[in-house]
Amino acid sequence: MSNSKEIRANLSEMDSFSERFHRDGVLIVEGAFNDEQMTLIEAAYQGNLDNPSALAQRLYEESGGTFIQSIEDSSGKPAFKAMFAQTPIVEICAKAFGSGDVWYFHDQLFYKEGDDKPVRRTPWHQDTPYHSIDGSKFVVFWIPMRDIPAESALEVVRGSHKQTLYNPSFFDPNDDTLPLYDEKEMPRLPEIEAERDKWDIVTCGMKRGDVLLFHPSCLHGGGTTPPRSTRRSLSLRMVGDDMIRVTRPSANLDSPTANNVGNDEEELTARINKLPLGTPVHTAGLTKLS
Ligand SMILES: O=C(O)CCC(=O)C(=O)O
Numbered sequence: 033m034s035n036s037k038e039i040r041a042n043l044s045e046m047d048s049f050s051e052r053f054h055r056d057g058v059l060i061v062e063g064a065f066n067d068e069q070m071t072l073i074e075a076a077y078q079g080n081l082d083n084p085s086a087l088a089q090r091l092y093e094e095s096g097g098t099f100i101q102s103i104e105d106s107s108g109k110p111a112f113k114a115m116f117a118q119t120p121i122v123e124i125c126a127k128a129f130g131s132g133d134v135w136y137f138h139d140q141l142f143y144k145e146g147d148d149k150p151v152r153r154t155p156w157h158q159d160t161p162y163h164s165i166d167g168s169k170f171v172v173f174w175i176p177m178r179d180i181p182a183e184s185a186l187e188v189v190r191g192s193h194k195q196t197l198y199n200p201s202f203f204d205p206n207d208d209t210l211p212l213y214d215e216k217e218m219p220r221l222p223e224i225e226a227e228r229d230k231w232d233i234v235t236c237g238m239k240r241g242d243v244l245l246f247h248p249s250c251l252h253g254g255g256t257t258p259p260r261s262t263r264r265s266l267s268l269r270m271v272g273d274d275m276i277r278v279t280r281p282s283a284n285l286d287s288p289t290a291n292n293v294g295n296d297e298e299e300l301t302a303r304i305n306k307l308p309l310g311t312p313v314h315t316a317g318l319t320k321l322s
Pocket of ligand 1: 186
């Protein structure tokens, strides 16, 4: 297990963000947002939870509790515009990339609520292989709305963004590594949970106002949410100037994750897929934030 102190930073260390983000693929910025800024971030989150995109999903219903995820491009919504204008999200992102501009890819909310049983883990996976894009300037800002203990927080395998890109998880309730694409196309995900000591896993409790940045090619998974508790987190994905269009295999259409995109996201995906291979992704009309 990783010493999480090494990946903890604060806003006074912004000049080190790029080296650390590109090297480790994961960084926690403590106290990144004050109360007023968290109120804006929470309003953006809650607005999307209250008005979910058409294809928002409830996952793992058979496992107990409530597990909702929803992806869309909310960059045009007033709550998201206010959040970007009045928090250091874009500045932190530009510092992590190290050079060039910042464009918005999309957001994903997670809502987990335990009933008399805990809500199960988010399975280990990488985000990049779900999308036909690749490059080094790609980041997720994972923001919990409240203090969160290490057992329920997001975990990331440090440095895994520079290693194998695996076949994405199908999010099958009975098999976390069931692949989304044909097994001949990409290697199957390893059984990380069964062999945790073999991986350099960063596990950290976080306070409201902290943000966890990670490269979407990092292996990551979320801890369980205890009975009768709620866990709300917002993931913001941004890209920089070296993100290009690549090919991915076609998904098995039965997969829940093949259909986990909202209308905006489907439209965005279609625009990206029209780009010639190797073209910068931001030219697909992504919203420029910086
Ligand atoms: O919050 C979680 O449990 C999962 C988050 C995640 O997989 C992501 O942000 O890519």
